[in-house]
Amino acid sequence: MKAVVRGAFAAAVATVAAALAVGFVTATDEDLHAVHPFPGVGVLMANGEHWCTASVVDSPKGTVVATAAHCVAPAGEGGKPGAVAHDGMAIGELSFAPAFTGEGGGRQPLGVWKVRAVHVDERWTKWGEDTADFAFLSIAPDEDGRTVQQAVGGADEAPKPDWTSGYEREVTVVGYPESDRNPQNKPISCTTQTSHDQEDPAMLYIGCAGFWSGTSGSPWIADRGGPGNPGRLIGVLSGGDTDVDSTAALFDEKAKALYEQAARD
Template sequence: MRRGASAAAAAGVAAALAVAFAQAVDEDAGAVHPFPGVGVLMANGEHWCTASVVDSPKGTVVATAAHCVAPAGEDGEPGEVAHDGREIGDLSFAPAFTGEGPGRQPLGVWKVKAVHVDERWTRWGEDTADYAFLSVEPDEDGRTVQQAVQEAVGGAREAPVPDWTSGYEREVTVVGYPESARNPENRPVSCSTRTAHDEDDPAMLYIGCAGFWTGTSGSPFIADRGGPGSPGHLIGVLSGGDTDVDSTAALFDERARALYERAAQD
């Protein structure tokens, strides 16, 4: 799900901004997903948004956008349904998801146990609070998400550490899953670029990268990434944008940290 996503974008812009589709997991060849901690947030088993593992003591915390998991409030009153009028449904997380149709879940599917969202979102719908932290239950084999991801990449830690005091201008890699209508093989799209203040709302982060269609809400903004074993720092998650090229994110702050710490204790 993606708020304000455009129905069209210029192909030349995509080339100019050097968006690269990440290689999907090849189970038969044993290839490693380049972003194993990033995956699809599902509602009632269907691709709903993007989410990602974030480093935590128990390894059970996932980050996404608030509008993916809770209706926006208005005038101090809670919302009733998601912004598009649909029920959000039962949530689960499939890291490293890929493949046509129902796809493959090489690292399993984890049921969301608890959702932690700032009341600035649930009561007022403030864009600067459009982030959420989820705690997930162990999979059927008793593994936590982080443990599964570590195993998948040969033991290298892949979960970025949250950064609560980041500035607005950072070199980041953003990774997300567009909806299957525009991405039938369900491969994640990634872009490495520099963030800035959004012109329309300077309190929000802005990036210009084509390909971030509906479904990429919640995509992690990862700074200082150095590849496997050097996962970097998570500074925010994709919130919205007027087109698939223009994307915004709410920068993590101390209120985000409080939500994360609650999720980490679940």
């Protein structure tokens, strides 16, 4: 699993393969949408610290964010709920910072948004099934009543969910590695072809360097055409044994039901 262990904020630098994983340029509030290719992607925080990656997904009320189930709920086993998160630590209070960047504590140019509700499939919470390692979060509006989708640029920046995708798609995957390997807290991206995972053919697979711990929940976006054409979200990064090997659970009808629950909150 690629969720980050909280407190891992040492300043060691790891070079990301430039041909596959490209750091984004930082931006001011005024020109953010012009220079940040994915303002809807950001850091999922637990008790204010980088925990995973998450992204805004288009929804009727503009309040839904997608991430990995293991980022927000313990895996169950044998039909019983798990007691602690993947790394043995309590998950804590969750929040979301889109377009997060910067050294140390970083900057939150589009604000920090409170997670109001978490929606996870019981295949994950009771059985820990990798094919259900996705979650949809309901995000509370800010004090002015603005939604997180409005903050990141509306429907022009939020991919629509795709519940019937096949396994072979060209996708762009965007994530935030943990800060000990990424001290400037810049997201990385990779555009490549998906396939069935050899070890578990029910899972999607990509091979792209640089997806270290902290990138769990990274969106897998197909059919993206740049600003104004945000594409379709077919899954989120679930795991991978190395920074090069990454897997995702393909969204299905049960994922759709979770999304609809989150959209109604």
